[in-house]
Amino acid sequence: MSHIKKPAVTSAPVHELIGERWSPRAFAATPVAREAVVSILEAGRWAASTNNSQPWRWVVTTSEDPAAHAAAFECFAPGNQRWAKTAPVYIFALARKTFEANGNPNGHSWHDTGAAGAQMVLQAGALGLVVHTAGGIDRDKIRQTYDVPEGYDICCAFAVGYQGDPDSLIEELAERERAPRARKPLEELVVGAGFGTAASVLK
Ligand SMILES: Cc1cc2nc3c(=O)[nH]c(=O)nc-3n(C[C@H](O)[C@H](O)[C@H](O)COP(=O)(O)O)c2cc1C
Secondary structure (H helix, E strand, C coil), rough: CCCCCCCCCCCCCCHHHHHHHCCCCECCCCCCCCHHHHHHHHHHHCCHHHHHHHCCEEEEEEEEHHHHHHHHCCEHHHHHHHHHHHCCCCEEEEECCCCCCCECCCCCHHHHHHHHHHHHHHHHHHHEEEEEECCCHHHHHHHCCCCCCCEEEEEEEEEEEEEEHHHHHHHHHHHHHHCCCCCHHCCCCCCCCCCCCCCCCCC
């Protein structure tokens, strides 16, 4: 069995944790040690956030508690269940909609929860783990299953584990697993003196 690698093709070097990260669908059944899960959560906890509001909350299940893990699995959309099924760790990211200090809406809650998520994904990579994020989840079911209050949005799920054998996937997914990764060119993303103009930093 050989694990697929899909390093980012970049116009300037990036840290290997960033370059090597991608979203695999094949997970090995190997369990993830509790310490590694906590390390991932700590990486999220120490993210920057607006006014240090820390709007993120996480629901976590692992294969060590099969009943709880099976209930979490049911919260993935059917299309995502096809690949999420063997991942030994699931994390659902929630974002508090308002500031605890004054009750005002926090317009940055998704940004900050996403930034924390990015740190968690990179920490997982540093531990030799892979992560596949999923926005295709049953939010009503998550709210109900975990008593998530109305004041929290349900952002996404992370399936975490050790990379598995692509041959364990159904053909359609195995094909996507092997497909190259692509990105828009920087020229399309970086704005110059005005929107739509070339950015001098790239010249
Ligand atoms: C917020 C978010 C939601 C996503 N939702 C899904 C999803 O529901 N199903 C899926 O297969 N992949 C999902 N992905 C994975 C993306 O499709 C993937 O990150 C993107 O195609 C780039 O590929 P890469 O991560 O391998 O570089 C999601 C990623 C993010 C960040």
